[in-house]
Amino acid sequence: MVNPVISVKNLKKYYSVHQKEPGLLGSIKSLFKRKYIVVKAVDGVSFKIDEGELVGFIGPNGAGKTTTLKVLSGLLYPTSGEARVLGFEPFKRQPDFQKKISLVMGQKNQLWWDLPAWETFILNKEIYEILQKRFEETVKQLARMLDVEDILKVQVRKLSLGQRMKCELIAALLHQPQVLFLDEPTIGLDVVAQKTMRDFIKEYNERFNATIVLTSHYMGDVKELCKRVIIINEGKILYDGLLTEIVEKFAPYKIIKADFEKMVDKDKLIGFGEIKNYDGLYVEIQLSKEEVAKKAAKLLSSFAVADLTIEDPAIEDIIRQVFKKGTV
């Protein structure tokens, strides 16, 4: 039996936040008597992740995603519970551990602002003690995959957000980490750059059999990359399992989308299912899986249908539903 690469047991991380009343009086008051409230950012989370898995970590703002990733990469000391990554306790920050992991935060940067990204790469090469030959190969390979070969020698402050993000990613991957934590790696990128990023993450995962945990607010990222998702809200796990299963579990219904050739009365559509969208020439009907085939056939035979598709509900809608319900 192989040990999981990441194992988290009943992990808790509470912040105590100093509350200050507004204004000068509030400032003075807080000098003498400080009020603290406890924020349960991560509140008893357990999961295991195996080698080579690419797991999506999703949840609304403030759910505790970044906090969890910070604990796993050794930036935060857990309040209680256990976190192990590659057999190490992350908060001990042993060099052997640090050489095997990487954390990329879409909001934070490590590149030297005034110098070309290349210089940061060189520094990282020395910090991680990467051999010259391997360093050159890795940079070349990564830069080609991300299509940034020609901007590595340009001052970072002159790069676009997307170009910078790609360079950040290269800097974080030079030492070929076996475990990679990506916190909103596609934030602020345009569709093309997002796509490049996704393809890259997928390829990195496959080529190096790297274990990757990724957070994102773009469901596109998750849908395309992650077979398994962990949904977290208010510090607690709501769902941990296959993305496809959540669709079945949460949305045992399908959507029929139909374009008509001629106007169709809304009344005539009653009995097909729940009408989600209607404008005379176009309709979206939600109905149970069992009925979908029968009703679609009926629709086709009853009206002049120009186009008809049967779809799963949008993943965004399902996730939203999970957040709302609070449990699975």
Place this chain on the structure above:
Amino acid sequence: MINKYLTIFKISWQEGLVYRLNFILWRVRTILQLLLVYFIWWTVFQSQTQIFGYTQSSILTYILVSAIIRAVVLSSRATDVSNQINDGSVVNFLIKPLGFISYYFSRDLADKLLNILFVILEVSLIIVLLKPPIFLQTNPNTLILFTLAAILGILTYFCIGFVISLTAFWVENSWGPLFLMFIFLEGFGGGLFPIDILPRGVFNFLMLTPFPYLIYFPAKIYLGHFSANEIFLYFSILIFWVITLWFLMRWMVNMGLRHYTAVGH
């Protein structure tokens, strides 16, 4: 291993090159400051031959030597440390196999090397142009002691700067203490005047603090003004401070990072 630090060295210089105008302006400022102090003392000696036991030659030598020492000892990245703690980029140290202290020490040394090149050039220029009656120390033992004192001074300053900057882990603004430190250094470090012109009691008290060891002490060693007993006593105090401050700094880094990873950022 050593490559790591050489690279930090190189990258620091490269970054410095980007800001070469700043660097030049800063050098101009130091030269003007040096000339100001130089001419004040030069004027004072127009009407007298000896003041506070200093001849014109020894005081002018003191001023020039202390300019060189200042360039080596005082340049420090202490303020960077508190900035990085405040803006969160200290995370880069937590995530990488890279020592916090050794990183900054390397960057500091890179600065010092650059500074010493420039200050030697500047002082030579002043000597050539103004032809002050300087005193050239030739005794090798004295020169060795001088170098040793300067190295210990570098460590002392580095530790003091670091210890103060590290308070940024706990308080939001460590600008106040840093400012106070600069005042103390200017006043009691011996950069403006040799502190033995102060009353004896004040002087003796100051010699128990780390400040005079940054500039005054090595400069006076260069001049050969200390007896063997004094050298022994003062070196003992200096070494005491270096060790104390070093451990205090190490302790604060550990506590600070622990605090940082506990409260979040």
